[in-house]
Amino acid sequence: MASSNSNLLSLPRPRPQFRRLSSMTATERDVREGGPVVVVPERLMLQRSQSHHGGFAASMENARSELNAMNLEEEALSSTESSTPGTPGSPITPSDIPTADSFAFAFDIDGVLIRGGKPIPEAIEAMKMLNGENEYGMKVPYIFLTNGGGKTEAERCIDLSRQLDIEVSPAQFICGHTPMREMVEKYNTVLVVGGEGEKCRQVAEGYGFRDVITPGDIIKDNADTTPFRKLTPDEIKHSRRRNFAEVKIEAIFVFADSREWAGDIQIILDLAMSKGGFIGTLSETFDEGPPIYFSHNDIVWSAAHDNVRLGMGALRKMIEMLFRDLTKGKELETIAFGKPQIGTFEFATRLLQQWRKDEHRCNAPPETVYFVGDTPESDIRGTNQFNERSKNDWYSILVRTGVFQEGTTPAYKPRVTVDTVLDAVKHGMKREFAKKMRGGAGAMPFNSIALRNFSLNGEGGVGTKTPIMERSEGNTPEVGTPDERVKPFDS
Ligand SMILES: [Mg+2]
Helix, strand or coil: CCCCCCCCCCCCCCCCCCEEEECCCCCHHHHHCCCCEEEECHHHHHCCCCCCCCHHHHHHHHHHHHHHHHHHHHHCCCCCCCCCCCCCCCCCCCCCCCECCCEEEEECCECCCEECCEECHHHHHHHHHHCCCCCCCCECCEEEEECCCCCCHHHHHHHHHHHHCCCECHHHEEECCHHHHHHCCCCCEEEEECCCCCHHHHHHHHHCCCEEECHHHHHHHCHHHCCCCCCCHHHHHHCCCCCHHHCECCEEEECCCCCCHHHHHHHHHHHHCCCCCECCCCCCCCCCCCCEEECCCCCEECCCCCCCEECHHHHHHHHHHHHHHHCCCCCCCCEECCCCCHHHHHHHHHHHHHHHHHHHCCCCCCCEEEEEECCHHHHHHHHHHHHHHCCCEEEEEEECCCCCCCCCCCCCCCCEEECCHHHHHHHHHHHHHHHHHHCCCCCCCHHHHHHHCHHHCCCCCCCCCCCCCEECCCCCCCCCCHHHHHHHHCC
């Protein structure tokens, strides 16, 4: 993938014009369609001529599209998307604050920045600090790695821009279901499960899936499928009429948390036990069903309730367990994406490396990435495991605002535990500054230090690809057993 003749001393590709949309008025569609975009709080739209914090969001958008282009070449996926000609927009105002490139932050969202749909107060302060309001006079790049599903990267971008009052681009989000985008060529007809109403069908179609079926479509065709679940008038209206005798479902994607566990479990198991993905058939061997993908494997997550709530990983366990019972001992192999899968962290590293190469002409990822999360089993476990094999340092920070609760022992040990995301940011910045001081760099801006390391360029390609997934059986160690998971909450 990396070309042998390194051209790192050449200028980065010319940056396309970015559209700037207000977080108050932008719609998901505005963000998704029309080319590179950053979503901006209203107050920054009004202060366009002044220096603002736009640089990082825009440059990340650039790096992500370059990375996507590489992936497409690599996989020889035929892209029919015509590149949208640059929409007239205002160019990003150059920033007068240097951006660090030797370290970066990666954040989990639920339980770290947001809880129960509301921002955690310290998160707003933390974002200001990363955007230049700090004693070191620098900005620090950041990305978001979330297992939360059911929303496109574009929607997440609008929500977070509003909630945290930051300028942000969709490229900064890596969702559990992001890698499902890479499977659109592999499967034609897919069942998509989870989320509200038609949302996940829209996400899947937005990813490029050609023929997307929902549980609602199946129930509309045969109401006896789920004896106790009746479709609402709205569901009847939106569900699509099909002749399922002729439809072969090639794969199942659980994009977001199920809203109707009983019905969804029934339909997933019907297909898992079917003859080759045809609804209404029953296999004799129980090994002909379509593959089942989950966007993550978190058993619990931090919502508005005082105690953690059941998540998609719990649904996955139930389906596997029930399949075993119903088939008298056959194992069902399912696949999960998201944290703690190594591929998720690897993708984040490639993205940060591409960004650094474009912006700072250094073809290596930031030396340290501080990952801030609230779930030991996915955030901390994934960061620590990835750190064992990565060239750069992935430094795990656990916060006390989400799943992990004080007075318990985390199942996977972070490098440091702090109260809030603001403490995490302060910890990382202080540590970096102390490191640079020890290195004799004094108070030099971090990107100047990077420029001095010009000779580093050419080391390390933009990492190789590992599938962003975990199989339920095989070599990959299984994500915590129910017993392990319960442990942190028994005090
Ligand atoms: Mg979380």
